Amino acid sequence: MRLGGRIAAAAEVLDDMAARRRPVADALKDWGLSHRFAGSGDRSAIGNLVYDVLRRRRSLEARMGSHVHADLVYGAVLDSGTTADALTAAVEGDRFAPPLPSADRIGAFLAEVRSPDHEPAALADVPDWLAAPLEASLGKDWIEEARALSARPPLDLRANLLKASRDEVAAELAPLGAQPSRLSPWGLRIDPIQGDGRHPNVQVERGFQTGLFEIQDEGSQLAALLAGAEPGQRILDYCAGAGGKTLALAAASGNQADMHAFDADRQRLAPIWDRLARAGATAMVHQPRDDLSGLLGAMDLVVVDAPCTGSGTWRRRPDAKWRLTEAQLRKRMGEQDHVLEQASRFVAGGGRLAYITCSVLREENAARIESFLATRSGWRVVDAEAIWSERLPEASRAYRAERIQSGSVLTLTPRLSGTDGFFFALLTRDAT
Template sequence: MTPAARIQAAIEILDQITDGEPAEKALTTWARNARFAGSKDRAAIRDHVFDVLRQRSSCAAVGGDDSGRGLMIGLLTQAGVDLDSLFTGEGHAPLPMTEAEKGYGHAPEGADALDIPEWLFPLWQQSLGDDAAEVAAIQRHRAPVFLRVNLRTSDVEAAVATLAVDGIVAVPHPLSPTALEVTENARRIKQSPAYLTGQVELQDAASQALVDALPLPKQGKVLDYCAGGGGKTLAMAALTRATMFAHDANPQRMKDLPDRADRAEIAVRICRTTELRGQGPFDLVLCDAPCSGSGSWRRAPEGKWRLTQALLDDVTALQAQILRDAAPLVAAGGALAYATCSVLEVENHAQVEAFLAGHPGWTLETERLFTPLMGGDGFFVAVFRKP
């Protein structure tokens, strides 16, 4: 496919997304119907679509509307691309720009310029203070690719060397002793021996730093209460000899965890909700709670535009409930860790205050916010100690 044909494909996919289709579904459907497209074509089109989603409001302002065509015009204009060279109407290229289209757009202002939903902008500013604009600007661009070195089977130097055999260049990142930032050939990772043998796992550097901040016992029992795919389960298990348990309200989210654990040479016990009390109490319970995802909008930008006040209210209520449900599972003198991939105060410090108010005797040991200014995603962690 030509560069212009890729842009037209992105326009068509964006039209489906603006009509309500989830981005991943729209991309998958297009790929199934476009057997002629090679892997490089699909990757380039995906990049176009996600670049627009990260900058959707500014693209709409510059491009004149929020249609797929308007959004791509806005994206390319902001990137300084010569539109007339691509919008030619030849072959599978987009139709030429009309005189009207050339005059539609305007410079974005305020929340639009930072690509933060207008309704959320006051809370964003309140939560991040002087860093609000800079964090928003970072979220408009693609996130780095990070790996976690599995210390059960390797070390940083060996992992870097193994990756280099496949032309994958990775360098240590200061956020965590186990973190590597991939600077070249990131798309080769999942086919590399380092990944296939469990020497490294894909995991954001701030996510790794969050695990580093946990009071992991050398022995005993550790529960990942909201395990999801199990990334933090495996990261914790690589740093302790404690018995590791994983639970999720939706067990299907953990379906790949047993294979990932075997690959990493780590033992993890999968628990259903009805089994938790019988397996506990636990020396450490981690609640990596569902959240707005506002700290990781570089990776999942669609969530930025789908979030509403009602959804945010629902998720904060769920977070509080998760903490209440998990607290009885902690052993006396044990720790309860609460984490989100959010930078919003209502999901972070406000939840800490509410938990302490409702649980006399518990104390707060650690509270830390990681923002994208540190290089990784935005994450929050707080550690409570049970009396």
């Protein structure tokens, strides 16, 4: 396909999403099934254009002065480094290309990369209602922080230390461009996609199939590392999902912890058994109907990767940014309070509770910790900055810290840490 056809296809996918209110992955899949003539390179390029528009929709609309999806795709192409002359030449005479925006509109688009006349939400590429919560959460640099959440993400991997060292995995994946990550001692990174490219399918690699590495964002790796799994501990991953942090915690303990994994959603939990077997990790998996009473008040560490809006993952799931509503945020806050209350019952005296989200919104993060502490005695916030310095002595302070009581909590962001957005807090329960 020529560029004009790819632009038309991307606009068609965006139109379909808007008309049917459906996730981007579903729309792209259906487009591919109904256009089987398109090769893998075409599908990858079209997907990149669609995702680029979704990541920066508000700023593209403001600069282009249009809400028409084809115009926004043209804007994304121009933002990728294609000159106006090159774009015009590429689509001229292409009967599949949508009408090209006027020369004046293109000139205005290129001149208004960061116009001070644009609304803050447009500069930040977020819905209007999120401007105030993001500013309250991320401070004076909130627009820059939000813009970093609109960039293309890297592909992060975690070396499974139960089977191989990071250097061994790095050597095996060197042809794919994998390099040691900046912060996590377990991590490897493949840089963000450039142009029409795509990330390699690492799941077909021998190392993945034999459990030498897992796909896991560096921020998630750091949250597991800061939680502090140690040999001999009794550990419960309370919102285990597919088991990413369960695997990381098991590896951190050298497979010497009494590891338990639970999730209230059977479907989310389903992949965990295959992943444990592949990684050579040991954990007792508890399904929703299982009796957990024997674990109450008995855990040295309980990890809560709480349900959240996923605002920290907008680089990877940009369509979620535009679907999020204030009502959904309030619902997530209620779920987080409930999960924290339920999970806290499993912590032994002197034990710890790690609260983690992939959100950058304070309402879901520090505010939930404050709400938990306001109604319970015998709990205190650990100094997460001190834990960072202890466990990552060579790493820079690539986080946003907030003091709560005598301790601190941390927020990671793409702008500061190069990771997805993550929140980490560690509470300890008084010994009884």
